[in-house]
Amino acid sequence: xxxxxxxxxxxxxxxxxxxxxxxxxxxxxxxxxxxxxxxxxxxxxxxxxxxxxxxxxxxxxxxxxxxxxxxxxxxxxxxxxxxxxxxxxxxxxxxxxxxxxxxxxxxxxxxxxxxxxxxxxxxxxxxxxxxxxxxxxxxxxxxxxxxxxxxxxxxxxxxxxxxxxxxxxxxxxxxxxxxxxxxxxxxxxxxxxxxxxxxxxxxxxxxxxxxxxxxxxxxxxxxxxxxxxxxxxxxxxxxxxxxxxxxxxxxxxxxxxxxxxxxxxxxxxxxxxxxxxxxxxxxxxxxxxxxxxxxxxxxxxxxxxxxxxxxxxxxxxxxxxxxxxxxxxxxxxxxxxxxxxxxxxxxxxxxxxxxxxxxxxxxxxxxxxxxxxxxxxxxxxxxxxxxxxxxxxxxxxxxxxxxxxxxxxxxxxxxxxxxxxxxxxxxxxxxxxxxxxxxxxxxxxxxxxxxxxxxxxxxxxxxxxxxxxxxxxxxxxxxxxxxxxxxxxxxxxxxxxxxxxxxxxxxxxxxx
Numbered sequence: 317x318x319x320x321x322x323x324x325x326x327x328x329x330x331x332x333x334x335x336x337x338x339x340x341x342x343x344x345x346x347x348x349x350x351x352x353x354x355x356x357x358x359x360x361x362x363x364x365x366x367x368x369x370x371x372x373x374x375x376x377x378x379x380x381x382x383x384x385x386x387x388x389x390x391x392x393x394x395x396x397x398x399x400x401x402x403x404x405x406x407x408x409x410x411x412x413x414x415x416x417x418x419x420x421x422x423x424x425x426x427x428x429x430x431x432x433x434x435x436x437x438x439x440x441x442x443x444x445x446x447x448x449x450x451x452x453x454x455x456x457x458x459x460x461x462x463x464x465x466x467x468x469x470x471x472x473x474x475x476x477x478x479x480x481x482x483x484x485x486x487x488x489x490x491x492x493x494x495x496x497x498x499x500x501x502x503x504x505x506x507x508x509x510x511x512x513x514x515x516x517x518x519x520x521x522x523x524x525x526x527x528x529x530x531x532x533x534x535x536x537x538x539x540x541x542x543x544x545x546x547x548x549x550x551x552x553x554x555x556x557x558x559x560x561x562x563x564x565x566x567x568x569x570x571x572x573x574x575x576x577x578x579x580x581x582x583x584x585x586x587x588x589x590x591x592x593x594x595x596x597x598x599x600x601x602x603x604x605x606x607x608x609x610x611x612x613x614x615x616x617x618x619x620x621x622x623x624x625x626x627x628x629x630x631x632x633x634x635x636x637x638x639x640x641x642x643x644x645x646x647x648x649x650x651x652x653x654x655x656x657x658x659x660x661x662x663x664x665x666x667x668x669x670x671x672x673x674x675x676x677x678x679x680x681x682x683x684x685x686x687x688x689x690x691x692x693x694x695x696x697x698x699x700x701x702x703x704x705x706x707x708x709x710x711x712x713x714x715x716x717x718x719x720x721x722x723x724x725x726x727x728x729x730x731x732x733x734x735x736x737x738x739x740x741x742x743x744x745x746x747x748x749x750x751x752x753x754x755x756x757x758x759x760x761x762x763x764x765x766x767x768x769x770x771x772x773x774x775x776x777x778x779x780x781x782x783x784x785x786x787x788x789x790x791x792x793x794x795x796x797x798x799x800x801x802x803x804x805x806x807x808x809x810x811x812x813x814x815x816x817x818x819x820x821x822x823x824x825x826x827x828x
Contacts, residue, residue: 323472327481329526330465331488333400336519337458338492340407340512341376343500344368344451347509354414354509355444370557371448375455377742378553381596382546384463384735392468393531397524399460406454407516413450414442415510459742462489466734468531470722482722483661486714487654494650545584545594552580553743560746596736597729605724606733608816609717610740612673615810616717617744619680620710622803623649623687626796627703634692634792648700649707656711669716673814676716677807679709684804688797709807720817748806 344351351357352365387395440446462485469481503512559573588594600606627646631637637645656676663672683706690699718737725733 326468326472326530326532327484329523329530330396330468331484332526333396333461333520333523334465334485334488335492336516336523337403337461338489339496339499340403340454340458340516341372342493342496343512344372344496347500347504347512350504350509351413351444351447355442355447357444365444367448368444368451371452372455373742373746374554374557375452376459377557377739377746378550379456379459380463380739380742381549381553381732381735383460384467384738385596385732386460386546387464387467388732391533392464392471393527393533396461396464396468396531397527399457399464400520400524400527401457403454403457403461404517404520406450406452406457407513407520409450409453410447411510411513412441413447413510462738463735466718466722466738470734477665480658480661480665480715482718483657483659483664483715486660486711486718487657490650490653490657490711490714494647494653498647542591542594545587545591545596548580548584548587549596552577552584553739555580557746597732600725600729600733600736603724604816605818606721608813609721609724610737611813612713612810612817613717613721613737613740614744614747615806615813616710616713617741617746618748619684619803619806619810620741621745621748622799622806623684623706623710626799626803627687630690630792630796634796635694645699645703649703649710652704652707653711653714656708657714658711659708660712661715663712664715664719669720669817670814672712673716673817674811676709676712677810677814679705679712681709681804681807683709684800684807688800688804690796690800691793716817723818 348365348368351368357365383395383399465485466482469485473481500509500512503509503515555573555577559570559577584594584596585598588596588598601610624646627649631641631645660672660676663675683702686698686702687706690702721733721737
């Protein structure tokens with residue numbers, strides 16, 4: 317074990333990698349309109365364009381449960397560098413979108429082979445499918461960084477020492493997600509949107525250099541990786557995510573995809589009973605604290621994504637704000653998350669883990685309950701108060717949830733535990749946004765049915781559209797009221813699994 321100062325220094329490049337990977341998760345929000353314009357994607361194809369977001373989430377989540385275990389076998393340092401390299405490769409691919417014009421002169425080359433190759437390259441790299449594909453490659457590399465980081469922290473910090481660095485891990489990820497939209501807006505203000513991805517290359521190289529020079533080598537285990545199990549887990553997550561993406565549009569495909577995903581998970585369970593080297597050890601879920609931490613993380617992810625989607629949507633519609641205004645108002649919540657994460661880490665180190673976790677749930681419950689009372693007249697300072705309290709509450713929960721999951725797992729499975737606890741949050745976000753879109757779409761249609769457009773009698777002056785607009789605004793207020801209420805209820809329900817988190821501080825790793 318190295319000195320404390322050395323342990324803290326190695327976290328700098330590790331957290332930097334997480335920050336910029338999380339940044340690319342949300343940067344797409346502000347540059348998507350320009351991508352659609354450049355690639356001549358019509359607004360009617362918005363559902364396809366949204367796969368630049370869904371595809372990133374799919375790649376991000378699918379690798380999380382297995383990469384912690386992969387780092388157990390091949391070593392943390394090697395897998396972190398490899399994952400960052402994959403992230404950079406995807407960034408290069410996305411940066412090349414609609415940027416291969418210098419090849420057009422070769423489209424008239426004497427060689428038929430050269431002409432066909434150039435034409436194919438130009439056609440592929442100017443399509444939305446290319447952006448989606450390269451974004452998925454990015455996400456595969458980015459999604460691996462968080463579980464590997466948690467595993468590295470587990471190696472260098474023992475027991476209650478892990479709480480603060482784990483809180484900082486969440487803070488780095490949240491800070492990256494907060495700055496993503498703003499970063500995209502700043503870059504596209506002066507350069508083309510492709511530069512958002514090209515700038516990942518020098519940043520990624522600096523992160524890799526820091527990892528190579530500061531992070532000590534770690535020996536992998538002699539166990540072989542369970543390739544079949546890994547494939548089943550990734551396939552199951554992909555099918556369930558695809559099913560969620562069909563919510564509100566195609567119930568048949570939703571049922572088929574989710575059924576296939578669940579069947580694969582059942583198959584994995586049966587297979588793992590005969591395999592002592594499973595990539596996601598079933599033994600972990602026999603521990604009530606580990607199961608409780610992951611259950612709470614599902615509720616956390618669902619409540620968080622509901623809040624993050626509803627706030628800018630309400631600003632852009634009911635409050636008649638611009639997209640930039642919606643993003644800036646959302647930042648009042650997200651900017652408080654890293655603050656809460658650091659505080660939650662400190663509290664988790666010195667007190668019972670349930671204290672910061674339950675406190676965070678109560679903060680979020682109360683804030684979302686007040687936000688459910690928002691209407692078209694809401695303004696500051698009340699709006700800011702509610703958003704800051706919600707963000708602080710979400711941040712408070714990060715460290716106790718992760719610490720409980722890691723501390724309740726054996727040394728042998730801490731890499732796997734890191735991957736699973738990381739992915740459970742994003743699975744909750746996936747399920748939350750799917751449920752929100754499915755139920756919300758039907759709910760809004762029901763509200764619209766209650767709108768009555770009355771025309772004035774002949775000879776009587778009046779504006780029939782003003783009454784319609786007022787009723788439409790009220791329908792939106794009612795819809796967003798329901799969204800915030802669902803989020804608050806999820807936080808309230810989350811108190812139940814929270815009661816089963818590891819109750820006491822661990823002063824020594826039980827397996828050391």
